[in-house]
Amino acid sequence: MSKRFRKGDKVRWNSHGGHAEGEVLKEITSDTEAGGRTVRASKEQPQYLVRSDKSGGEAVHKPEALEKL
Template identity: 70%
Template sequence: MAEEFSKGDHVTWKSHGGEAEGTVQREITSDTKAAGRTVRASEDDPQYEVKSEKSGGTAVHKPGALEKD
């Protein structure tokens, strides 16, 4: 089972320019619009919306792409 994250957790992830870091904004557990796209998620396959510290933008990642600091 993949790691679970909570709102406010500080995380890192691989980005085009190397490694990015930011804060978890919310867990997504149903299909919804986030970060400018449709996110496919469920209770069994959640995704996480994160806010980048560098750009201030938001992105959505699967738990396997995130690492808790």
């Protein structure tokens, strides 16, 4: 089973300039539009909408790309 995160969790992920840190906004468990792209997700394979603390930008990541702080 992959890692699970909750809304409000502080996380880190790889970004273009190194690492970024931010907050989980939402667990995505069905196909949807988020972070400027089509997200393929399910209850078994969720993805997470996160907001960068530095830029305020939003992105969607798979759980294996996130590290809980």
